[in-house]
Amino acid sequence: MAGLLIGAVAKRAGVSPPTIRYYEDIGLLVPPVRSPAGYRCYSEATVEELRFVRKAQALGFSLDEIGEILRLSRSGTTPCSHVLAFARRHLAAVEERIRHLHVFRERLAAELGKWDGTQTPTCRGLCQIIAEAEAVDAAEDMKVLSQSRRGRQGIGQR
Known part of the structure; x- marks a missing residue:
């Protein structure tokens, strides 16, 4: 029974063996045939599918x-x-994130404009710079920043 073992497939496709097993578990990859010793034996088509993924x-x-x-x-x-x-849906989502990031950038730039870089604000307890900042929708801003930092991983997302 000829075929590529998981380590060789992983190396050629640029993924880890646990990733390949995970993709099999979630049904992304068709389970490979097994050798008499129980080893997974993959075809070249699997390497191409992993590269596609x-x-x-x-x-x-x-x-x-x-x-x-x-x-x-x-x-x-x-x-x-x-x-x-x-792809059209993704483009629309990216454009929406960009719009949110522009709003966030303007809010942050406005706050920075209020802070005089030559003066050290006095801090008692909480930082006065943040405490005196205009109220913003921090939850929405953090959501947008988080999405733009990590990108869309896609695991379990629809």
Whole structure:
């Protein structure tokens, strides 16, 4: 029984063996055949699918979306119309995050403009700079910052 072992597949695809096992567990990858000794034996097609997954993730696709694309492809259906729909939704979400980041940038710049860099504010208890800042929707700002910092990982997202 010829095939690639998980370490070789991981190295060639640029992912870790636990990632490959996770993708199998969630149904993203088709479970491989097993050797008589119980080793997973993968085909070159698995390496290509894993490379595809990495590229799709880099473009912001979630694992759920990637799974749908792979299932369509495996069934013989061209997934391109689905990919375009996903990409349009992602672009709209990115544009919305950018709008929120611009608002946050303006708020932060306005606060910085109030603070004189040559003076050290007196601090008693809490920092007066923050305490005297204009009320902002901190929860929304932090959500936007968090999304832009970590990017869209896609695990469990739809």
